[in-house]
Amino acid sequence: MAPVLSVENFSIGIGGTGITDSVSFSIEPGQIYGIVGESGCGKTITALACLGMLPEPGGNRLQGQILFKGEDIYSVSRERLRQIRGAEISMIFQEPTSALNPLLTVGKQLRELFEFHEFSGNPDTRMDQVLRRVGFSDPERILESYPHQLSGGMLQRVVIALALLLHPSLIIADEPTTALDVTVQAQIMELLVELQKEEGCAVLLITHNIGLIAQYADRVGVMYAGHLIEERDVHSFLNKPYHPYSQGLMAALPDVESRKELHPIAGQVPSPGQYPAGCRFRTRCNQAFEKCDQHVPDFEPEPQQKVRCFLFEETSA
Numbered sequence: 001m002a003p004v005l006s007v008e009n010f011s012i013g014i015g016g017t018g019i020t021d022s023v024s025f026s027i028e029p030g031q032i033y034g035i036v037g038e039s040g041c042g043k044t045i046t047a048l049a050c051l052g053m054l055p056e057p058g059g060n061r062l063q064g065q066i067l068f069k070g071e072d073i074y075s076v077s078r079e080r081l082r083q084i085r086g087a088e089i090s091m092i093f094q095e096p097t098s099a100l101n102p103l104l105t106v107g108k109q110l111r112e113l114f115e116f117h118e119f120s121g122n123p124d125t126r127m128d129q130v131l132r133r134v135g136f137s138d139p140e141r142i143l144e145s146y147p148h149q150l151s152g153g154m155l156q157r158v159v160i161a162l163a164l165l166l167h168p169s170l171i172i173a174d175e176p177t178t179a180l181d182v183t184v185q186a187q188i189m190e191l192l193v194e195l196q197k198e199e200g201c202a203v204l205l206i207t208h209n210i211g212l213i214a215q216y217a218d219r220v221g222v223m224y225a226g227h228l229i230e231e232r233d234v235h236s237f238l239n240k241p242y243h244p245y246s247q248g249l250m251a252a253l254p255d256v257e258s259r260k261e262l263h264p265i266a267g268q269v270p271s272p273g274q275y276p277a278g279c280r281f282r283t284r285c286n287q288a289f290e291k292c293d294q295h296v297p298d299f300e301p302e303p304q305q306k307v308r309c310f311l312f313e314e315t316s317a
C-alpha cells in the first residue's frame, strides 16, 4: 500500500544552524506512527515540516522531500497546501487552548473549517455526529460555548472533534495529552485511538513518553539530537531495542509493579550547533569506539528495522 506520508532524507536548518538531519520515515494508511525523544530533539519542527511549515524567521529546508500521498509538500501550489492543511492532514497540539480562538464559540470555529474547505455532506449533521462521538451528550451547548467555559479535558475533546471533522487521512498529534491530568490523559488517548480506527486515518503521535508509544503505536522512530536513531515496528523494538540510547530510554521507564531501579541516561543532550560529528550520542555512550566520531552510522540489521549505531555494522546486509 502506498504510504500516506513519506519523509525522505529531510534536514531542517534555522539561520545557518542544522536542527534535524536526514530524517526518513513513512506512515502507512491507518497506521499509528510514534516519534519519541527528549525535549529539543526536533520532534515538533519535524511535525510542522510535514505541513510545509518551517520556523520563522530563518527556518529552511536543507535537503530532502516530504510526500503526502505522493504529492511533494514543498512543490505543490499554495492553494493545494491550504486544502491539505486542516482538511487532509490535521493537527492536535499539546495545549488545547492554543488551537482554539478564545473569542469565538466552539460552533463558530468548527463551522469555519467548512467555509475554508470543500465538504460533500451536511456540516450541521457532521458537527453533531463528531461532538457526540468524542463524548458530548449535549452538542448544542458545546457549540454555543466559548473555550474558557470548558475544562481542559473537554477542550481537548473539542480539538479532536475539530481534527476529525473533515475526514483527514492523517492526524498529527503533538504531545496531545501532556497538559492533562493522568486520568484524563488515558481517556483522551483511548478516544483518539478508537476514533482513528473507526475513521481509518493514520496518526503521527509525537511524545516524550515511550510508554504511550508502547501502548498505542504500530511503528516507532526514536529521535535524538536531530537524528532519527532507530526506526522500527514497535513489537520488535520493545522486544529488543537496538540503539544504546533506546536501551537507556527503556531502562529509564518506570515500572510501578516491580518497583525496579531506574537507570537514567547520564549527561545532557547537546544543543543544536553543538552536535558532535559522527554519532550524535557518542558523548553519552559507554560503548563508543574510534569509528563513532568519523561518520554518521546508518544500518538495517533486519528488513525495515533501521538503526544509527556502528555496533550493528557487522550484522547489516
Ligand SMILES: Nc1ncnc2c1ncn2[C@@H]1O[C@H](COP(=O)(O)OP(=O)(O)OP(=O)(O)O)[C@@H](O)[C@H]1O
Pocket: 014, 019, 037, 038, 039, 040, 041, 042, 043, 044, 045, 046, 055, 056, 057, 208, 272
Ligand atoms: N522558531 C524557532 N527558532 C529558533 N529555534 C527553534 C525554533 N523552533 C525550534 N527551535 C529549536 O529547534 C530545536 C528543536 O525544537 P522542537 O520544538 O522541534 O523540539 P521538540 O523535540 O519538539 O521538543 P519538546 O519536547 O520540548 O517539544 C530546539 O533546539 C529548538 O530550540
Ligand code: SF4
Pocket: 243, 244, 245, 279, 280, 281, 282, 283, 285, 286, 287, 288, 289, 292, 297, 308, 309, 310, 311
Ligand atoms: S555509534 Fe558508537 S557512540 Fe553511537 S551509539 Fe553506537 S556505539 Fe555508541
Ligand SMILES: [Mg+2]
Pocket: 043, 044, 045, 174
Ligand atoms: Mg515539541
